[in-house]
Amino acid sequence: MTDTTAFEAAAFRRLVAHLQQRTDVQNIDLMIQAGFCRNCLSTWYEEAAAAAGTPIGKDAAREAIYGMPFPDWKAKYQPEATPEQLAAFEAARRAHP
Template sequence: MTPEIDPLDTLDDAVAAAAFRRLVRHLQHRHDAQNIDLMGLSGFCRNCLADWIRDAGFEGGKAHARAVIHGMPMDEWKATRQTPATDDQIAAMEASVAKNRKE
């Protein structure tokens, strides 16, 4: 039996990198899309992207990776972009993140 090839693995690295940069720039522009809401809908957010670039080999620390993804230092992001999370947002995030766990 031949293993199935994941179509994502067939993307040229330059194409994948360009799409990733476009996604990050889109999220930097759409700061109205709160991380808590992204987590509640999709189970990932800007901070996850920062973790993922570190997992992929980014040599900077956590704060540097978050600044790259957010387009500014995390403290500035929180002060100027982040709104307090509601109980409903937290509950949605927790339910969504639970779906990320692999058995």
């Protein structure tokens, strides 16, 4: 049987790098289209670290995913959501509870 952990880790690192490069893609748009965002991914990362016996905390998990402290990323790349984005988010949330 093949141990897929290395493959999964490589794919995860590539996803994180891709999301760090695509600063034009807003978290709310990810939530609307995919049902998860960078914050979700950082929460999963934090939970996995804790389950492995290495709690890292929310800020460290977010920095691992964003590639910088979250407040810095938010200030540089995350504008306020538009009314259209908020409406689409709410519709997506209702469609996929």
